[in-house]
Structures are given as structure tokens and as C-alpha cells.
Amino acid sequence: MAELKKGVDPNFKYDVAAQPGGEQIKVCYSCGTCTAACPVTDVDPRYSPRKIIRQVLLGLREEVLSSELLWYCETCYTCSAYCPQNVKFGDVMRALREMAVAEGYFKPEFLERMRKVDHLAHAVRLDLVRAALEAKDQPEVSLEAALPEITKKLKETTV
Numbered sequence: 001m002a003e004l005k006k007g008v009d010p011n012f013k014y015d016v017a018a019q020p021g022g023e024q025i026k027v028c029y030s031c032g033t034c035t036a037a038c039p040v041t042d043v044d045p046r047y048s049p050r051k052i053i054r055q056v057l058l059g060l061r062e063e064v065l066s067s068e069l070l071w072y073c074e075t076c077y078t079c080s081a082y083c084p085q086n087v088k089f090g091d092v093m094r095a096l097r098e099m100a101v102a103e104g105y106f107k108p109e110f111l112e113r114m115r116k117v118d119h120l121a122h123a124v125r126l127d128l129v130r131a132a133l134e135a136k137d138q139p140e141v142s143l144e145a146a147l148p149e150i151t152k153k154l155k156e157t158t159v
């Protein structure tokens, strides 16, 4: 019998597929449409939904579950909107995060900091959406008008 490469866990894909949402990795055929559509990949090309699914299928358990990239997904589901196989990668990511926490790759202190990051990010996004909506009806109002409030929030927040 061929020896398994060190760090490869052939059961990883089955464990992921057994999680709610994780079962969808089975129908992915690696076309890469998700990665092309992902707004996070746009700003950090190291992040690739297609690659993460491939790593799961290859059994790279520790590499996937300990990766900081696991926490980059914004669960916007843009990838799902374009996926020809209707894979909801945001749900796959949720399953992977739950496994990472359950298997001790991320500590409660880290998760508390992530909660603060998420809260701040949502508050900033809300300010920008409000500014965009106001700018739509009033050309004199611009997105830049929201910047002072956003800068104040950032200064007040220590993650």
C-alpha cells in the first residue's frame, strides 16, 4: 500500500462533508468561478475558495484548519451566486471554522477579537452604504463625507 504523505488526512473531506453545509464540497468540480467572483480575492490573491476546497479534498487538515485565511471570508455569498454547482462556499467556510474551533486551532481570546473586528467592519460598512444612498439622491453628498465618522470609529476601537 502506498505510504501517505506526512500531514495528509484522507478522512478530512469526509469529516467536512459530515458537517452542516460542508457536504457541498462533494459537487465542486474546481472551475474557479467562485475565486474569480470573490471580493476578498480581489484584495488578497492568497485567498481562494477553489484552492481551499481542493486542499480539503487532498486531506490537508492541519494546513486548512490552522490557516488565518479561514477567517478572511466575509460570507457575502457572491461565490454561490456564480457557482455552476450551487456550492454555498460561505456554508463550507462556516463548517471549517467550527471544526477549527472544536479541534483547538483557535482560542477563545482570538474569537473575541474577531467578534470586535466583525462589529467594527459592519459599522463601517453601514456608514458607507448610508453615504452611498445619500449620494445617489444628492450629488453634492459624497462617500468621502462618511470618512470622519469612520475614522472616529476606528480610533475608538482597539482590537
Ligand code: SF4
Residues within 6 Å of the ligand: 027, 028, 029, 030, 031, 032, 033, 034, 035, 049, 050, 053, 082, 083, 084, 085, 086, 087, 089
Ligand atoms: S464555482 Fe463552485 S464548482 Fe467552481 S470551484 Fe467554486 S465551488 Fe467549485
Ligand code: SF4
Residues within 6 Å of the ligand: 037, 038, 039, 040, 041, 049, 072, 073, 074, 075, 076, 077, 078, 079, 080, 089, 090
Ligand atoms: S462568501 Fe466568502 S468566499 Fe464567497 S465570495 Fe464572499 S467572501 Fe468570497
